[in-house]
Amino acid sequence: MPFCTKCGNELPEGARFCPRCGSEVARASVSEGAEELVRGAGLQTPPELSPANYEKLKLKLKLKSASRKKKWGVAGIAIGLLIMLTPTIFLAMDNVKTIEQLTTLAYLAKLCIIIGGLMLIFGIGYSTYGSRREKKIREKL
Structure with a gap:
């Protein structure tokens, strides 16, 4: 039998509130984990979540992250x-008037091409990773 965390009173099976002090009873660990996920997603907490619904909610949050x-x-x-x-x-x-300006612009061009290329590689990799992860998650749903 579970006990109230505030007053120590023995609780009947399935009670949501303590009959002595009226405080809310802690739920099962699956429901607690589900509540944290639901709160993190900005949704209202449902009264009870079954393990199947809990897994489905986790997949939906992973899908949102992949997207x-x-x-x-x-x-x-x-x-x-x-x-x-x-x-x-x-x-x-x-607007280049001197050879120094042209040389400076050439160095700037090299730097921009290197930085832009790295950013392009990062973007392609991250986008591909997100797409593949999203596809795998959708297959599970």
Whole structure:
């Protein structure tokens, strides 16, 4: 038999509240874990969650996370391309008057291409990872 954590009174089986002090009784560990997941997702706590529903909720939260990774990957690709194209825009403006300015712009172009390329690789990898993870989770649902 479970006991009340506040007053120590013995509780009847399946009680949600203590008959002596009225405090809410702690639920089973699966329900506690489910409550934490539900609160983390910004949803209202259901009265009871079965283990099957608990697993389904976990999968839905993982799906949301994978979808977010995919979106960040696409954003990384876009930012990488933008960084790589920046020196081209400066060269197209044709405001270079001295050889020092041209040399500086060439170094800037190399740096932008390296940084943009790394960002592009990161974006492709992260987007691919998110897509594959999302596909696996959808198969389980």
